[in-house]
Amino acid sequence: MIEFEHVTKTYAGGAEAVRDFSCVVPSRRTVAFVGSSGSGKTTLLRMVNRMVDPSSGRVLIDGEDVRERNPVELRRSIGYVLQHGGLLPHRTVTDNVATVPVLTGTTRRAARAAAAGLLERVGLDPALGDRYPAQLSGGQQQRVGVARALASDPNILLMDEPFGAVDPIVRRELQNELVRLQSELGKTIVFVTHDIDEAFLLGDEVVVLATGGRIAQCGTPAEILSAPADDFVRDFVGSERPERRLHAVDIDGRSVAVDGNGRPVGVLGA
Ligand SMILES: Nc1ncnc2c1ncn2[C@@H]1O[C@H](COP(=O)(O)OP(=O)(O)OP(=O)(O)O)[C@@H](O)[C@H]1O
Secondary structure, eight states, rough: EEEEEEEEETTSSSSSEEEEEEEEEEEOOEEEESSSSTHHHHHHHHTTTSSOOOOOEEEEHHHHHGGGHHHHHHHHTTTETTTTTTOTTTHHHHHHHHHHHHHOOOOHHHHHHHHHHHHHHHHHOOGGGSSSSSSSOHHHHHHHHHHHEEEEESSSEEEETTTTTHHHHHHHHHHHHHHHHHHHOOOOEEEEEHHHEEEEEESSEEEEGGGEEEEEEOHHHHHHHHHHHHHHHHHHHHTTTTGGEEEEEEETTTTEEEESSSSSEEEOOO
């Protein structure tokens, strides 16, 4: 479980990126932070692995203040996936995936063997392991980024616009893969995006952020869609768009919220 407790971040120069933000990310759940550019999403994400320390407030992982943790060890224990993969260009795919396990004491041979399994797990042919990142498509590079983040078997995955730089079709594939992976792995995921559809698809809970890291609304996709907190959220989620028209259908005795395209967005009740 990750807890943000009244965190504020003012950068040098006076820019207040986040103000008094509190939120709980339950274990084994995906929470999506969604908001427009500059709403503080990346700042919040980086507080978890101490790439940014809050100016005030605390971030706790399983009850422990991250500031008590050595930043390097903390970062190695948390998976981190970035928009552009962040792969090391002069290392093969296998070596990219094996880097952190080797740094934390796994033998090179064991780490490379595990890397092959991880590539398969994210839907890649392990034969791609001998290539360099530039020899892969954007979507394949992002999959390698996910495999690398999973390599140390972290409980927590931080994902910062991981699918932001790929075309819409590949993006959809990667989103579906992540849903599948998460159902198998049950990680605690913080997922940052500016795409509300992606947030609704992937998030068990969604935090809609306004400027300055202010929470405009936090809830399940169904809660936000069916009862947007204010005009800002209504505009942001596009509640007025016809394809968003929510209705409830009965599936096996459960009331499920379905959008205008017939896509389930959440369970409303038994
Ligand atoms: N290192 C920094 N120094 C000064 N200001 C910063 C720094 N990093 C971020 N900011 C400012 O803090 C605010 C929030 O930035 P942040 O990157 O967290 O937002 P974001 O929601 O992730 O945006 P985007 O979607 O564009 O990545 C912005 O106004 C940004 O200019």
